[in-house]
Amino acid sequence: MMLTTRRTLKSSKHSTWQLACGFKLCLLGLAMMCSSQVLAGEPLLNEPIKPIPLTVDVDPKKVALGRLLFHDPQLSADNTVSCATCHDLKTGGVDRVKFSKGIKGRMGKINTPTVYNSGLLFRQFWDGRAETLEDQVDGPVQNPVEMGSQWPDVLAKLYDDEKYPGMFKAIYEDGITRDNVKNVIAEFQRSLITPNSRFDQYLRGDENAITAREKHGYKLFKRYGCVSCHQGVAVGGNMFQLFGAVNSYFKVRGNITEADMGRFNVTGNPEDKHVFKVPSLRMVALTPPYLHDGTAKTMRDAEDVMFKFQLGRKAPDDDIEAMVEFLKTLAGEHPEMK
């Protein structure tokens, strides 16, 4: 049954999983023939980080419509805030502030995560309360400090717009509905993957895609144990973790807010206090400030916090810097980023 999933992953069209799996089979064969001999240009398959698929299977019509809605302030109560207001696609999918401002200058309570690669995450939001990108859309649209809207009002505005009714009709028989709006926005988000990063090129076998220093940084990233949580295709985003796993972060920072309770707000389970979704590090170089409370201004600051509270150990400055160099190789490409 384990294989069933693999098969589904493989069968998704044009997916690089397919490539990777194909390679894997070839390599197994090779490995058998010439035992431990290392060949130049071999993809690195046995790594805890995997490359982002080069393409993603989405419906272009939905993506185009979702893109319009993503940039449309009509989704907010007073027509001032669009998704792109906080998730600026030109600046890494975030607005690069500690907390974003919603309608009427209202202040958010948690740092805005990037929308890039959100389709690769196992759940949405810092506390993972949405299981799908579709469900996620409800959050910001209805949150009083973000867009502060009610769905019926949003739908009414879209009905009155000259372009939307036709565009929806061309995709969905039932035209503009709440579910369909959520679906197209989610589909647009699914298209926002950033493949072909220098690090992914390295994983795919181009040894010269990253420098010796960056490779060293990656080695340290694994050795210090960062990779125990920041792993997989998104370098994070596939599990939850206690913030303050080794030393208590909140005791030191103090002034605990509701947002700091993390997943506990969703499950009510005391074990989930201060537990958050491990964020993806794919876009990390482009998306300061860091942490759910936006208190780390630079990657270095964030690493310091991680070392102190998550890893409970110290690293020499040189190691920290080498890891920053490595992290900068993770962001890939997307036309919207230019």
Added chain:
Amino acid sequence: MKRMPGIFLLVAAIAFSGALGFYLVKTMPVQQDIVFADNIENIQKLQAMDAAWSLAALHTYSTPNSDFDEVAAYLPQVRELRKALGISELATGDVPETLKNKLIRFLLMIESKEESIEHFKSNFAVVRNSLKFLPLASRALNVKLREMDDKKHAENISDLYERTNAFLQRPDEGNQATLLVEFNKMDENMMAFPESVANPLGNFLSHARVLVERKIQLDSSVEKVVDLRASKIGDELISQYRTYYSDALAKHYDERFVNFIIALVAALLLAIIAIMGGVMLFRQAQEFAEKLEQGIDEKTEAYEHAAAEASGSMVDKNLDQSMAGMGRMVATVAHEVNTPLGYLGSNLQVLHNGMEKMQTLMNEFSMLKNDLGGMSDSDQISSRIDNFAILVQNTQDEAMLDELPEIVDDMQGGIEQIQHVIKDLGDFSRKDRSDEDWFDIKQCVESALKMAKKEITPGTKVQMDLADVPETFGSPAEINQVLINLINNAAHAIEATDRDNGLIKIRTSLEKGQVMVSVMDNGEGIDEETRRKIFEPFFTTKDVGKGTGLGLAIVRRIVTKHGGKVMLKSIPGKGTNFVFVLPVKKRPQE
């Protein structure tokens, strides 16, 4: 004018027949069949996924460099199935409360599995990091304490470290509490130490505390991850649902049948009345009745066919049954994986220790080399060399260099054991090796024998008596697997007797139009009690670490899938004969 009553009657007959037809279509149970089959299938998929999910999590647990993407990939599928069942007629329709409650319990179990898996993932990441770091932290601290000549605390820490390790091998709540109290005490005394000690001490304590707190949590989340009660409840749900459905269907069918007969009689009466309307009209009416009857036959047949499908054959029944054995399986798997992991860990510790000693020796050596360059006094030189020789000797003893190869072998063995378990599981759960083709069973025997060779004790004779049999259709890879498993079992049965005249006989023949393959051995034999359970998944008579208990379950699954049968005869102490037959099919003319 004469015709008028005839036409009137005919129209009435048509109208009535129309109503009858409408009634027939409306009460077709086919729609119900699909809903029923879908629900059953979804429950079974969810059961299978629940088990596979556990295995995927375990797999990550035992594989270095793995990531949780695959474990996370189950989420959307599980979510969809849960949703589908949650809104199905089984949850919302007109079904008995007990059935609904069972479904709810089943879905809740799956939901809590999801939660356990999340906790497992988080705990595992933290424990893994701290396990790696604790020895380093302890060493760094010890070096600092010894530098300061603080032997008392150094010993204290060593002792604490050892007890922490002992706890990790055998966690219990009493020791947990004691250790935590001691950590806290140390924490409070931290201020008494200079900063150069306080820092490494803080590191050591944090990680020791994390491990002591989290190990029990991790173990309990692993237990929950491998808990397959959901599958059991799923089994009960399915059987209750089947009973309910077939009862309901029978009732429905009875009613429908009675109504139908009444309607038919009425229709015939109408037809007879219509005869009086005239011969032509009568003929038309007769044609109509004929058509009607023909339609009824077809539909009855279609209904029976659909009902048979729904009541079972569409899903792999063996998988279904194996769900009941899942509990046993998971215990076996967890045990099989955990035991070698345990001694892999302790052997690593020994290796680590040895390497450290070697490191010291090498440092000493480079110092010696440097110093010798600047020395001219031969006495001094020889005394340095003597000292170094003593150090070499000591290192050899302390680092247990002589034992290292054995330790490495042990570890290799442990890894192989784990790989073996995982491979068996893979074979069991694999359903995609079904590249079907025509193949010659003789070739299969020969290649299987090659692959099983290393399991056969030297001195055991292998006799083959391979008659020419027709080509078989199926998956050669799977049949190969069947043969390997049977030969392996034969070899192991012989090995268990310590006899030196071991004999394995492999025969193929054509019997009653079936291809028969027999694998016979003169090994220890199988007693009756064991014979009864031998095909159950995860049943094994072998020692822990020697067998996963999947071999014969795989054999049966594959052979049954090919439309064949497995049988066995055995005399305890004398030997065993496994026989399987495969149906002969006609190769289509090309």
